[in-house]
Amino acid sequence: MPDRKINIWLDAGLIDADAAQRIREYEADRSRPLGLWSLIGLGALAIGLGIISLVAANWDDIPGMIRLAVHGLLIAGLCAAIYLLQPRKGFLGLYLKDVLLFVLAVLGLTFFGHLGQVYQTSSPLWQPLVIWLLLFSPLLLLTGRGWLISMLWMVGLLGTALTYQGWYFEQTESPQSFYLAMITSMPVFALVLAVFMRKISARQAFWEQIGQFALAAFVAAVTLKLIADSVSAGGLLGSEAYVSDIAAIQLVLWSAAALLIYSFNRIATGVSIGGILVAAAIISFVSSIAQSGEPLGNAILFMAFWAAVGWSAIYSGWRNVFQVVVAIIALRLIILSFQLAYDLFSSGLGLIIAGLITIAIAVMAYRVSRVLAPTKISTGEQDDEGGDQ
């Protein structure tokens, strides 16, 4: 913290001399030799790159068994390091351990590829991903602290679900609705787990992040589905009869999840998340049943879903989420105005009308986000969606 800022505040009478002194002492305690650390980091990076280059240049000459053994030893060494770092607090215990955990998990994932290369085997991608998830989830979820680990785990979970779904479609002629509904509900399950664990775990911030990533993935997936529904009848899964079956099963699953989340967490966040889940379930179901190419109907469904997200944001005081919601609904309105004025385009009149509507929507959206947006300092519950403050 530069002294300059403290002096300005002191001169302006915002803080008194005592407070200024205390801030200086506090910051001096917290300061780290950044220059030294960055040089050490640079050196470590150079060594790492050098080792990687040496290994890569001689990859063919190193027998496969030795390479695999070194790979395995690295993994074991990282496990030992994490075990030793666990009781440490501060920089080593919090940050370095997370970084080591991340490297360990990535090394574990590449081990499957390495095995495949040495033994010349190949398998569908979801298989190693599932095994990785089973082997590493307990460790990642028990020890992770920061977004590096929460994000890695969510990416692993969603990647597994997506690759499995792709494979499943290739393998089978008549996919099982229940199966597909379960696979596509993975973010919801992660969300329930996160809300539950947040209550009982000492690492609240970590589970909050898992919940945020899960919710973001879920909202993005539902949005994509609604867009796909409007582009082609049947949406992402093709125009098959089982689409509405899947949506019906999802309706039950997601509503149950919403109920569970509400029972875990009866304050603002629980209500908001539950609201989003129920709204998504109903709207997605209606969209799947309707399977219409009508621009107005699809736009209404899309905006209804995002309005539900917006209501949840107001309810829980997620300011930035609310701003995003307003922007997205405004964009969808603008697209709708162009869709509806499409046949008037040739006359030029449609273009003018669409332009006027666009400006009007932009102005209105700005007003709405100013008037309705939750205030920056949220009262009561501290911003639960930490990433969205």
Next chain:
Amino acid sequence: MSRYRRFFLPLALLLPLAGLGLIWLMTDRESRQGTEWDVPIAGYDPRDLLRGHYVQFRYDWPAVAHEDIPIWSASRKSLCIRGTAPDIDSVEVRDISGFSEEMESSCDATAKANPWSEEGDDGLIRDRIYVPQEEGRDYDRKLANPGLQGIVRIRINNKGFITPLSLSFQPRLDDNREQENVQ
């Protein structure tokens, strides 16, 4: 925290170690199972420098006309190989659907395309073998030599998937054809 450290953390750390070790062991065991055969190759494509260090080739299965293995449905076909490893006496193309245990027992080995390999559904027709970089030039010369016949030693594992193991060369036996011409 102390209970967590004493009990759960070591378990969570041992789980990936044990799991990866077990998978390594299983992969290693599986790689030793199956039978090895020698298959002549044809229509080679010398090293593709852009895509790595390998020789791409086509299998020239003995006593099978190339057209018998249609490319578009290769994944639905299997090869019934008869002989005493590594010498192939005869090869028969069969449909995978309508395939029975009984039929399989009459073959010494059954080969199927592995749809997850680089060659995908074409695995019965073409394949690739990785060669050390320094020996690339040597392989190049031998492959281009019309007097030499390339032979690939393959392993067919218990699932029926093919893995090329090594590439060797022997003088081409064109004597028969020449004799026929003379007659």
